[in-house]
Amino acid sequence: MGFEVIFKGKNLIRLLAGLGVAMKISIISALISILLGIVLGMLMALKRPVLGAILRFYLEVVRIMPQMVLLFLVFFGVTKATGANITAETASVIVFSFWGTAEMADLVRGCLAGIPIIQYESSKALGLSRLQIYLYVIIPQIIRRLIPLSINLITRMIKTTSLIMMIGIVEVLKVAQQIIEANRKSDPHAAFGVFAVVFLLYFIACWPISRLSKYLEKKWEN
Amino acid sequence: MNAEIISSYLPLYGKAFLLTVQIGWIGIALAFLIGVICAFILFFRIPVAEKLVKCYVELFRNTPLLVQLFFIYYGLPAIGIKVGAKVCGAVGLGLLGGSYMTESIRSGLEAVPVIQTESARSLGLNARQLFIAIILPQAFTISVPGIIANVIFLLKETSVFSAISLMDLMFTAKDLIGLYYNTTESLFLLVVFYILMLLPVSIAGSFLEKKTRFKMFGD
Numbered sequence: 001m002g003f004e005v006i007f008k009g010k011n012l013i014r015l016l017a018g019l020g021v022a023m024k025i026s027i028i029s030a031l032i033s034i035l036l037g038i039v040l041g042m043l044m045a046l047k048r049p050v051l052g053a054i055l056r057f058y059l060e061v062v063r064i065m066p067q068m069v070l071l072f073l074v075f076f077g078v079t080k081a082t083g084a085n086i087t088a089e090t091a092s093v094i095v096f097s098f099w100g101t102a103e104m105a106d107l108v109r110g111c112l113a114g115i116p117i118i119q120y121e122s123s124k125a126l127g128l129s130r131l132q133i134y135l136y137v138i139i140p141q142i143i144r145r146l147i148p149l150s151i152n153l154i155t156r157m158i159k160t161t162s163l164i165m166m167i168g169i170v171e172v173l174k175v176a177q178q179i180i181e182a183n184r185k186s187d188p189h190a191a192f193g194v195f196a197v198v199f200l201l202y203f204i205a206c207w208p209i210s211r212l213s214k215y216l217e218k219k220w221e222n
Numbered sequence: 223m224n225a226e227i228i229s230s231y232l233p234l235y236g237k238a239f240l241l242t243v244q245i246g247w248i249g250i251a252l253a254f255l256i257g258v259i260c261a262f263i264l265f266f267r268i269p270v271a272e273k274l275v276k277c278y279v280e281l282f283r284n285t286p287l288l289v290q291l292f293f294i295y296y297g298l299p300a301i302g303i304k305v306g307a308k309v310c311g312a313v314g315l316g317l318l319g320g321s322y323m324t325e326s327i328r329s330g331l332e333a334v335p336v337i338q339t340e341s342a343r344s345l346g347l348n349a350r351q352l353f354i355a356i357i358l359p360q361a362f363t364i365s366v367p368g369i370i371a372n373v374i375f376l377l378k379e380t381s382v383f384s385a386i387s388l389m390d391l392m393f394t395a396k397d398l399i400g401l402y403y404n405t406t407e408s409l410f411l412l413v414v415f416y417i418l419m420l421l422p423v424s425i426a427g428s429f430l431e432k433k434t435r436f437k438m439f440g441d
Contacts (some may be wrong), residue, residue, distance in 0.1 A: 024383050064416070066416060067381075068381035072395065076399055076405050077409045080405040106370075163382065173292060176292075181326065194297075195297035198287055199289050201291050202289050203281060
């Protein structure tokens, strides 16, 4: 079946290191996305006409452009247009942050819009100041809704970063291909075992995180 | 940007566009079918099948399409199951999409308020009438936004087909950039064709969402 190849030499460690490369890029992009997304989401909630239109356009671009196309645009297009030397890693962090920020901003906007107006009015009636309203009433509720959603964004980020192999970064899929090529003579069935393990590795990486997200969502449902 | 180059590339992109759209929509149809069947299995709690569906949904929701396609296209032939690139693309997309559709449709079915079921029962509807006349229409309305989001997501996912050497839009763009180095024109056409593919769906989706929303009961 080809599972023996995995345990030959350093193959398993190489696969894990490959997954590490993808993970590193996804974690960096996820952090940037969450931070920028919170800021942009709050700006969207302000409902300023011009700013709102620009942000809507940005969201719409991200909504309909596949991440793969964005990756090509930055990696091939920007380098061609400006002559700048962007490494594949930098290009992928830029693209995934660009995508993730839009997703996060939309989540933040949705959460803010989901807070019933009665919450603001009741707080005001109780004599809270504007700062107190946000600090004690609105922000705690938003954080409870946002944390599961942001965790979910991280798993989506991990899944999306598998695309980096298409612009030549050596990550887990590329390592898998190399291992299969190296063992083509000795084990012609290696492809099944190796790709099954890659499949499983991704599942092990994402499943606990999405479970956590679901658990928190259920727990904090009011 | 050179208009002559663009017009000479157009037929190539047109062909790739048709292929991408074709496989994409076959995959989506398959995903919807799998989603409906699996959601019903979950909703009616059919003993063994329920466990299997749960495993399938978790497995495919937590892995990227690229990895799934590599497994189907390069992994399965090693144990004797050979599939062509087109079939692999459609089936891969269908399996990935099926897991997402299952979740959307199931949550729609479960979101129908209990009082609806109880009222229908007290009015004397039997189980079949209850499901077809009361639960299904309302569940569908609730599921529509999720289904539309999934369709757009799946159409975007078609961009990884080039990894299994399907001559799709991404493949064509990459090929042309490699051959002639007309990066600007190739990328421009790539973006144009993806807009052509997704913008109508996005607009139609928002329209459909608005159309179905008013049918929600009590909202």
